[in-house]
Amino acid sequence: MSVLVIGAAGAVGKRLIGALAARGERIVAVDKAPQLPDSIRHLVMHAETNADVRNFYTMQRLFKRHRFVHTVWNLAAPLSVETAVNPKVAEQVTINGMRNVLWAMYEARVKKILFTDSIGSFGSLAPRENCTARWLTEHPLQDPGSDYGRQKRGVRRLLKEFWMSGGDPRWAVLPGVLHSEAAWGNGTTEYALEALLFAAKRLSAPSSQEKFACPIQPDVRLPMIFVDDLTRGLLSLQDAPESQLREPERGYALPGVSFTAEELFKEIRYHVPNFEYDVQINENMCLGLWLVP
Structure with a gap:
């Protein structure tokens, strides 16, 4: 079988x-x-x-x-x-x-x-x-x-x-899926991995002024696994x-853990103090988001 x-x-x-x-x-x-x-x-x-x-x-x-x-x-x-x-x-x-x-x-x-x-x-x-x-x-x-x-x-x-x-x-x-793959997919919750990868880049280039482009509202709470x-x-x-x-x-x-983008970014800053972001809403990503504060 x-x-x-x-x-x-x-x-x-x-x-x-x-x-x-x-x-x-x-x-x-x-x-x-x-x-x-x-x-x-x-x-x-x-x-x-x-x-x-x-x-x-x-x-x-x-x-x-x-x-x-x-x-x-x-x-x-x-x-x-x-x-x-x-x-x-x-x-x-x-x-x-x-x-x-x-x-x-x-x-x-x-x-x-x-x-x-x-x-x-x-x-x-x-x-x-x-x-x-x-x-x-x-x-x-x-x-x-x-x-x-x-x-x-x-x-x-x-x-x-x-x-x-x-x-x-x-x-x-x-x-949403928390993973370490180089490429997973263009889903709404993929922003979390992208933020972590961006933070890793800032560690290697501490003088950079580049900001992470957050594609969703920072206060939207999403479940992850x-x-x-x-x-x-x-x-x-x-x-x-x-x-x-x-x-x-x-x-x-399937149960997991829920957090907002702002909560994730706050945790990142404990390790990468110069991590900064701008909100650049991707309307296609935000369709159907339902877990709001």
């Missing part, structure tokens, strides 16, 4: 494949890229490249070719900033892509699928504290305030339909017996 990972070359996909391979899983890696990154190419049993989730027949052929798949990870979805720039293409990938994957799974009689949702799914009416994935299932018509959040909501509806038809869908609401904790949480959701999945529609919010 094997695990099929769609969006294998993405930031989460690469981490997930590394963790799956470390425990001996047989992996089928699927991505629209012409080839997999060197970091994961040797870890997978089969690589299906140039594979677009927007094409149903491509998905159908995948499941016919790999008949021993027991679990699917569909990570094919643009990030929040990419969605804001081109929402139509993002919808085709995120919603229509999931529809194609689920239908191909239904034909192949594969039941378990996992999906990564986002804090961008919560709108302005969501609670500021102790807010779980249950709130999303109890308020299915709330407006998250962005195309990104609305598309995630559309995927949750598809997963609910799949569940009601006998499938085993599971989804995790992800906070360390990348290793993220990976452990995702694997735990995959491994959990169905009898233990008691949350509505099998959605779980």
